[in-house]
Amino acid sequence: MSDRSQLISTGKPFAFDQQRDKEFERLAKRYPIRESMILPSLWLVQEQEGWVSQESIAYIADRIGTFASKVYEAATFYTMYHLHPMGKFHICVCRTLSCWLRGKQEIVDYLKDEVGIVPGQVRDDGKYSLEEVECLGHCGTAPVVQINGKFHENMDVEKLKVLLTTLQ
């Protein structure tokens, strides 16, 4: 696993774009306390930038009116928040029970060879990042791979080969 305590600074101030700004205000009305906006705000940041920087954490804290440490705590606890830029195609392979039983290791091994990185890494050219994740709730169609949020079920090396060619 990558270090989930270090934040990266972009050296540039962060702000929500217009669309996210509106979404923030809409969502904030749904909760009786402002801190409930921490997770939704981190999602908005990640949607906009692809990852969560030091500046975005300061911005969220400011926007919500809470301590940056509280936002930091959530950003580092929840593993789906990326604390550094990921590949253009972020590939998650489920490593848990049912996927393991139905051949997830072949998929990981193939990806290591073909993409040239091990789980936890981002390729130098920024095209791919690879991660082994825990059960994705699709165990009946195992093994499963999730690429940029899209599920690919009943995977095998042959299907993966074809799939990789479509990722441009």
Added chain:
Amino acid sequence: MEVKEVKILSAKFDIKNAHKIETAKKHGAYSTLDKLFSMKPEEVIEEVKNSGLRGRGGAGFPAGLKWSFLPKDTGKPIYLTVNSDESEPATFKDRYILVKDPHMMIEGIIICCYAIDCHESFIYIRGEYTSQVEILQEAIDEAYNAGYLGKTVDGHDFKLEVTVHRGAGAYICGEETALLESIEGKKGQPRSKPPFPAVEGLYGCPTIINNVQSIASLPFIMEKGADAYKAYGTEKSAGTHLFGISGHVEKPGMYELPLGLPLLQVIDTVAGGVWKGRALKGVIPGGSSTPVLLPEEAKTATLDYESMAEHKTMFGSGGIVVLDETVDMVELVQNLIAFYHHESCGQCTPCREGLGWMLKITEKILSGEGSMADIDLLRELCDNIEMKTVCVLSAACTMPVRSYLDKFRHEFEAYIQTDPSPHKKQEQASP
């Protein structure tokens, strides 16, 4: 006993576009609301109690009974949170409801909220469910536009807001109090109980937490009545369940079945039997945290809460995993411990450190470096970690691990006695 699928919850799953409100309504969605609002809330709770519906999140707690624990007249709002975290390995049922028939769940939320006098509900959905959350949100928006949610519900003087809250990759947020912490913007660290959420839950207010499938079972109970629901299943395990069958079977998938069917017959007739004509080695009956059954134990087990308890395991989430003769149980245990260790929230030492220790010992055994004392140590750790922590995540790991240690001890011993580590063999070969 006839081993056949039934379609109560999944009645609309095969209908095209049933996730859209027009189609769903054509097939009966929201048709129970007139009846609902003609009843008193206590009558609704009574009906749900009579139906025998038990929580489908894993623990099987009677739904109506839980609702009746809410304190009266506290002056605080009451919240409903719907648990859509669905992260227990081998569990993949709730997502079908979210995607195929979200209006059934929204109708269930309305029924529950009316019964418990709640006007604000949160649906907690795991972050990985990307397309699922979109479909769910669209359905909620449709329900608002059609007047089923908002300042009035279907023209009745009842206000109800429903908000989706996305998790971000933490199994522990399926635990009900960790889920509440997460909605409050904090790390998903479970709270000590008591106080139970029904008394002090979300934002310190009385809160009911129910699983998606529990909530989605309500429209049928409202429409057809408690007796119609009870007609399925057994005396203590009423109704139907969305079973997920995965692992080494010919036809893995999600199947709705009445409770009480014989486990092996379900595996054979519904899921096509063990794949590749291989022999059965074991069955995990209800998600990865439930103790494993040997084939001869599985022979007498039926898919209900009582039978699973008699077999010293649990019904759990109804996620059945079939293990064929090729499975290396020591590797399986390593895979399991790695999951729970990774997902530990870290606040209790026995869980945070103990599971890590168990993982290291298992890896040592796998590498051929283990000793017999390590097997006993693993077993001892299970006993020492369990029930000494804030939540039962640690037990969700130690209970199944103990079952593999007891039922497949010879496989752990084989790693030590026959020393399958190639590295070590080489060492021995060159004196």
